[in-house]
Amino acid sequence: MDFIETLSDLRAVYGDASEVAHKKQLAKLDTHSRNFLSKSPFVVIGSQDGMGLGDATPKGDAPGFTLVLDDTTIAIPDRPGNNRLDTWENVIRNPAVGLLFLIPGMQETLRINGRGRLTVDPDLCERLAMNGRPAKAALVVETDEVYMHCAKAFMRSNLWNPESWPARSEMPTFGEIIRDQMHLAASADDIDRNLAEGYQKTMW
Incomplete structure (x- = not known):
């Protein structure tokens, strides 16, 4: 090339x-x-x-x-x-x-x-x-x-057109991604739940 x-x-x-x-x-x-x-x-x-x-x-x-x-x-x-x-x-x-x-x-x-x-x-x-x-x-x-x-x-x-957006369900959750990339023993549900709680407490 x-x-x-x-x-x-x-x-x-x-x-x-x-x-x-x-x-x-x-x-x-x-x-x-x-x-x-x-x-x-x-x-x-x-x-x-x-x-x-x-x-x-x-x-x-x-x-x-x-x-x-x-x-x-x-x-x-x-x-x-x-x-x-x-x-x-x-x-x-x-x-x-x-x-x-x-x-x-x-x-x-x-x-x-x-x-x-x-x-x-x-x-x-x-x-x-x-x-x-x-x-x-x-x-x-x-x-x-x-x-x-x-x-x-x-x-x-076509970024702003909702009709062009893939369904969120077509992608893994952030917890699933983090679990797989970091080879964690924790479940994806637990990771997602902890993230959601963290977002509520530390957004600002």
């Missing part, structure tokens, strides 16, 4: 980007990107460790959970989790992050690329509180690139 290894070979396959594709990129948050963030309940954070290993992790909360601090700065709250801290360790080693914000039912997405820093500043974590509980920490991102991404990926995948 041959691989594309140079930029010139890459452009030979795809050609040049259009003028619109270049000009849509902004350095600051405009009215539309602020409005998008105010309605988005979900973001995927792309990061990379010091050795170049990439990672993508989802974060979600009530719509507008990402706080706009100024024209070039946003803050994303972190809630209790499993303490693997892959993304946060990556950010400490390498601050470059890529963010993909989604709004359910909307085909277009908002992309923000920039540099992230982690803080436990009490005032900011309180501003990011949910259900009376301050954020565990906050990812503060200085934006370098802000732009909307077109709808093709969502149109091709």
Whole structure:
């Protein structure tokens, strides 16, 4: 199998980007990107460790959970989790992050690329509180690139169309997956039940 290894070979396959594709990129948050963030309940954070290993992790909360601090700065709250801290360790080693914000039912997405820093500043974590509980920490991102991404990926995948969704019963439960992958003696029902109880107690 041959691989594309140079930029010139890459452009030979795809050609040049259009003028619109270049000009849509902004350095600051405009009215539309602020409005998008105010309605988005979900973001995927792309990061990379010091050795170049990439990672993508989802974060979600009530719509507008990402706080706009100024024209070039946003803050994303972190809630209790499993303490693997892959993304946060990556950010400490390498601050470059890529963010993909989604709004359910909307085909277009908002992309923000920039540099992230982690803080436990009490005032900011309180501003990011949910259900009376301050954020565990906050990812503060200085934006370098802000732009909307077109709808093709969502149109091709038919992602928001419930009629295209597989029945949940066609997939194993999370407990079944964890049991099999970790070779656990516990039953899948017990694992699922413990997970459900944990979700109720540690969501925020």
